[in-house]
Amino acid sequence: MKISYDVYERLYQAYNSMVSYEAEVEVTSFSNHSKNVYVAKQYFKDPGKMRSDVLSPQPVEGVQTVINGDRAQILQPGSGGNLTLSELKNGDSNFLFLNTFFSLYYKSESTSVSVNNTAEGEMIVLETETGLSNPYRSNMRLKVSSKTLNPVQMDILGKDGEVYMTVIYKSFTPNKPMEDSLFEIKE
Helix, strand or coil: CCCCHHHHHHHHHHHHCCCEEEEEEEEEEECCCCEEEEEEEEEEECCCEEEEEEEECHHHCCCEEEEECCEEEEECCCCCCCEEEECCCCCCCCCCCHHHHHHHHHHCCCEEEEEEEECCEEEEEEEEECCCCCCCCCEEEEEEECCCCCEEEEEEECCCCCEEEEEEEEEEEECCCCCHHHHCCCC
């Protein structure tokens, strides 16, 4: 089904003007022989500030990833094994964030948009290439509710067309005020 210009324009305005968001997400990672499911709270604030707090399952509960510009830190409570990275390259660490999808989508020359009817209602489906050589992260697909314009599901696909990661948005609050201290890299 073809998307109307009005719906596409509303979608563009909603996400192009988004300066922050908070979301609870369910992330599923698929590999050859296993499937891992995590629930996390995501925070984003423009420019380039992202944070993810793992809520479950138990073995990784409390792990926190903070990205601030070109620096990232992974905090592992109780283990004392914190890792700080500087000079992140190609955004490879922030693929689970919605702002990364839109950044890639609006820069790419290889995109598509369509409308699909699903059990959850009418969905706008956006797809883009990532521009990376990683064979497991070559494309991204985002499903957005036509009614609310909220994200429903984001898939990260490999060159083979297989889905390697899925992010399901359980809750989503755009343009939520956030303090910069939420994204502080601890020395």
